[in-house]
Amino acid sequence: MILKNLPVFLNMENKKVLVVGGGNAALIKIKKLIDFDCDVTVISNDFLIDILEFKNIKIIKKDFEEKDIEGFFLVVAAAESNVNKFVYECAKNKNIFCSVSGGDIKGDFIFPAHKKNDRLTVALSTDGAYPALAKKLCSKIDVSLGDRINFFEEKRKFVIKNVSDKNLKKKILSEIIDDDVIYSENYIEKTENILKRYFYE
The missing domain is CATH 3.40.50.720 (NAD(P)-binding Rossmann-like Domain)
Known part of the structure; x- marks a missing residue:
């Protein structure tokens, strides 16, 4: 079952x-x-x-x-x-x-397999079917991106505060968490460039 x-x-x-x-x-x-x-x-x-x-x-x-x-x-x-x-x-x-x-x-x-740092917790379970497999899969998840959450939280608050249009707000927030941005070593520069395009040009 x-x-x-x-x-x-x-x-x-x-x-x-x-x-x-x-x-x-x-x-x-x-x-x-x-x-x-x-x-x-x-x-x-x-x-x-x-x-x-x-x-x-x-x-x-x-x-x-x-x-x-x-x-x-x-x-x-x-x-x-x-x-x-x-x-x-x-x-x-x-x-x-x-x-x-x-x-x-x-x-x-x-108790699912889990990994965490200060701002990100990831949990994974096989519903008891194979706990060791859940632990192994969880070990492959990179939670180091949690270190970037403070930065993206700040930018999210900025967008929410300064954009009233619902669709535009959703569009900007989606762009700044695109894979090309959040996984990049230059995520700060790429995020700032996106915001400049909408707010400062």
């Missing part, structure tokens, strides 16, 4: 996320969550040293209980399959979205 996952970017800053598990599956998810400034709590009886070395997460050494799920925005089940099943059922009863690592339970959301 092909999953119908909706691609959504959530603002996760300071959102409370519970991770159940202390092994490699949990470690992978924790790294991703920390990257997006989540407030992470991890529950398990045993932890990898790498997990214990994180300074900005809460570690609780115990067996998971249903009451542990209270107050969390998202839950990640990354333990043994029987524990994951119990965690998922608890989350479902509380209407909390839960991601499940491995096993037959698909969970409510997945």
